[in-house]
Amino acid sequence: MVELLRFLARSAPRNFAFATVFGVLGGALGAGLIVVVNEGLRSNGVIPASLPWLFAVVVVASVTTRTVAQAIVHRVSHRSIVRLRRDLIDAMLGARLRRVEEVGQASVYSALADDVVLVANALPGIPLVIAGAAFVTVTLVYLLVVSPLVGLATAIAIALGVALYLAWSVRGTRHLTAARIEQDALFTAFKEVTEGVKELKLNAERRRLIAGRMLDRTAEVHRRESVTGLTLFLGAGASGQLVFYALLGVLMFGPLGLPWEVVSGTVLVLLFAVSSLDAVLTWVPTLAKGAVALEGMRGRAAALSEGVDEGAAPVTGAFAAWDRISYEGIHHTYPGPRNERFVLGPLDFTLERGEVVLISGPNGSGKTTLAKLVTGLYLPEEGRIAVDGTPVDEVHLAEFRSLFSAIYADFQVFETLVGLPGAGDADRVQHYLERLQLADRVRLRPDGTWSTTKLSTGQRKRLALVCVLLEDRDICLFDEWAADQDPVFKEVFYRELLPELKQRGKTVVAITHDDRYFGAGDRLLRIENGRIEGARTYEPSC
Numbered sequence: 001m002v003e004l005l006r007f008l009a010r011s012a013p014r015n016f017a018f019a020t021v022f023g024v025l026g027g028a029l030g031a032g033l034i035v036v037v038n039e040g041l042r043s044n045g046v047i048p049a050s051l052p053w054l055f056a057v058v059v060v061a062s063v064t065t066r067t068v069a070q071a072i073v074h075r076v077s078h079r080s081i082v083r084l085r086r087d088l089i090d091a092m093l094g095a096r097l098r099r100v101e102e103v104g105q106a107s108v109y110s111a112l113a114d115d116v117v118l119v120a121n122a123l124p125g126i127p128l129v130i131a132g133a134a135f136v137t138v139t140l141v142y143l144l145v146v147s148p149l150v151g152l153a154t155a156i157a158i159a160l161g162v163a164l165y166l167a168w169s170v171r172g173t174r175h176l177t178a179a180r181i182e183q184d185a186l187f188t189a190f191k192e193v194t195e196g197v198k199e200l201k202l203n204a205e206r207r208r209l210i211a212g213r214m215l216d217r218t219a220e221v222h223r224r225e226s227v228t229g230l231t232l233f234l235g236a237g238a239s240g241q242l243v244f245y246a247l248l249g250v251l252m253f254g255p256l257g258l259p260w261e262v263v264s265g266t267v268l269v270l271l272f273a274v275s276s277l278d279a280v281l282t283w284v285p286t287l288a289k290g291a292v293a294l295e296g297m298r299g300r301a302a303a304l305s306e307g308v309d310e311g312a313a314p315v316t317g318a319f320a321a322w323d324r325i326s327y328e329g330i331h332h333t334y335p336g337p338r339n340e341r342f343v344l345g346p347l348d349f350t351l352e353r354g355e356v357v358l359i360s361g362p363n364g365s366g367k368t369t370l371a372k373l374v375t376g377l378y379l380p381e382e383g384r385i386a387v388d389g390t391p392v393d394e395v396h397l398a399e400f401r402s403l404f405s406a407i408y409a410d411f412q413v414f415e416t417l418v419g420l421p422g423a424g425d426a427d428r429v430q431h432y433l434e435r436l437q438l439a440d441r442v443r444l445r446p447d448g449t450w451s452t453t454k455l456s457t458g459q460r461k462r463l464a465l466v467c468v469l470l471e472d473r474d475i476c477l478f479d480e481w482a483a484d485q486d487p488v489f490k491e492v493f494y495r496e497l498l499p500e501l502k503q504r505g506k507t508v509v510a511i512t513h514d515d516r517y518f519g520a521g522d523r524l525l526r527i528e529n530g531r532i533e534g535a536r537t538y539e540p541s542c
């Protein structure tokens with residue numbers, strides 16, 4: 001709850017200040033309304049002429065200020081959804097690739113899809129809580145004025161109610177946090193099941209075990225923790241109410257010996273207070289879930305920010321005239337228990353402008369990891385990368401990456417062509433689509449998007465290649481691009497496209513298992529078990 005308040009105050013300070021002022025006014029006026037009613041009742045039927053007017057003004061002002069406070073927070077909460085999502089996406093895009101892989105995309109997705117909505121749902125409850133606090137304060141002051149004894153008893157009841165509420169809510173928060181942790185596992189399971197629908201349709205036993213047992217087990221833990229947490233919060237609210245009703249009982253039937261008009265007046269005030277408290281308490285579970293979700297999102301953002309990527313510096317073209325990139329003693333380790341730990345390197349090699357370098361090696365030998373180091377997506381843990389002798393450090397990382405276009409095995413074709421320099425030239429786009437035999441399946445829409453990206457894997461890879469050609473960077477990296485192409489297209493790729501790229505002065509790094517085309521490169525690096533085990537140079541005629 002305090003976290004939600006702080007979040008709102010930080011994300012929209014002005015609106016938060018307005019909402020607080022209106023919330024406090026709404027609460028105070030609500031209490032003022034009770035005072036007016038009580039004064040009317042205490043007048044023994046001789047109602048002062050000003051009281052009905054006062055009543056009308058206080059009613060209108062109380063309802064209006066509360067509504068305005070909530071309207072302000074509704075506006076802010078929708079803006080804050082956008083902001084929260086954007087912040088998390090920025091945190092992910094600003095984190096090192098290894099960090100993103102460690103945190104896991106499913107966990108980020110669960111925060112983007114679920115947590116943000118829970119936070120946004122909770123925020124409109126905040127003005128009510130502020131109004132409730134103001135209401136209780138004004139009521140307490142009024143009771144102290146009417147009868148110090150009743151005021152004191154109310155103050156003790158409030159303190160007891162708050163203490164009980166906090167005791168319950170600490171346990172409730174613990175369970176809601178456990179449910180939040182389970183939510184990540186649930187999203188991972190959802191992802192596996194939705195992406196594995198074909199496999200699960202073919203194997204009824206696995207479907208029963210995975211969907212029916214493992215998924216249910218995770219969902220059950222999530223359900224149990226959520227329900228326990230929310231029930232504890234209901235208990236917290238109920239214990240607060242019980243304390244209030246106990247106070248009423250003591251005032252009405254207890255041994256305080258108060259005059260009857262004081263008892264009737266204060267009981268009426270307290271009954272009003274209980275109904276107002278009820279309105280606040282209905283928000284408590286929503287607020288609690290929102291607070292836990294906000295913590296969850298913060299946790300993701302903090303985990304991502306532990307490894308900030310240094311590649312955000314502006315690109316000025318300082319490496320534009322590069323000739324040689326040297327990778328000197330570079331090294332990367334995937335941590336894990338002894339037999340799961342993978343060490344790549346130390347590796348020493350160079351890339352020259354305008355050459356075609358092929359990389360081959362057995363599965364799991366480290367080719368893709370090397371490809372991430374080559375483009376600067378992974379930074380070497382040891383060793384260094386230098387462009388014509390200038391070391392690639394944090395200052396130069398964005399510059400360095402801007403030399404590359406890449407199609408990794410888990411590539412993405414975006415629907416929009418925005419950011420691709422050649423996208424504005426429709427003839428050029430059409431030429432590449434025809435060249436890669438996609439023109440009958442895909443066209444460029446006038447708004448700069450592809451008409452479709454629902455293509456076969458091989459076709460999508462060809463569309464990704466069109467994007468690389470339009471991006472027109474100095475170095476093209478292909479991670480087993482030809483693996484999903486038919487023999488005709490393999491031939492086009494190795495015998496026509498690579499030589500053409502070379503002719504245009506581009507450098508190509510291509511990971512390949514196609515040994516019959518090894519001669520299509522100027523050089524072949526063979527990786528085995530994380531080390532370069534062989535390098536062959538080919539004559540241009542090969």
Ligand SMILES: Nc1ncnc2c1ncn2[C@@H]1O[C@H](COP(=O)(O)OP(=O)(O)OP(=O)(O)O)[C@@H](O)[C@H]1O
Pocket residue numbers: 101334335342361362363364365366367368369370
């Ligand atoms: N994100 C990761 N976290 C931990 N270990 C990883 C990760 N990615 C790869 N590895 C491990 O690193 C090793 C090298 O993987 P890599 O993908 O680089 O090999 P590869 O030569 O490209 O394999 P393939 O030819 O099958 O694509 C493998 O043993 C793999 O288990």
